[in-house]
Amino acid sequence: MGATRSRSAQLICRVEQNMDTQEDSQLVLSWQETQLAVGGQAPARAVMGREPSAQLHLNFPFASRTHAYVEERAQNFVLVDHSTNGTYVQTEDEQVTLVHRGEMRLWGAGWISLGEQPTEANAVHFRLLRPGVQES
16 A cells, blocks of 8 residues: 555656646747747737737738737647638748638747738747757
8 A cells, every 4th residue: 555655646746747847838929029928937828919908919911909819728839810811820840821710739930920921021930948848
């Protein structure tokens, strides 16, 4: 009985350590001089759009007031679009995906553009940071 209790305590301790590590993961959104973290110790959701109250206020011609948001869900980061023109996501493998009134899991690093193809002038950079993982 003592060995079982000790083993259970070890497993619980390992699970708690893994949960702490995952809870510290963040997605960093960068636009010009602005950097906004989502998840970990930061808020779990960030709204992007033309609305001045949006966490990432982007006054783009094809952007809706509350165009899209990024949120942390079950140790992942998801972009959710609920706009008229959709959101383009370019991932680090250089594939561009149009998300229109749907959602997409974000991974690695890449670019987000509201309502039009990403360019240097209109794209928000995103980067996933996981504790203990070296950036390249």
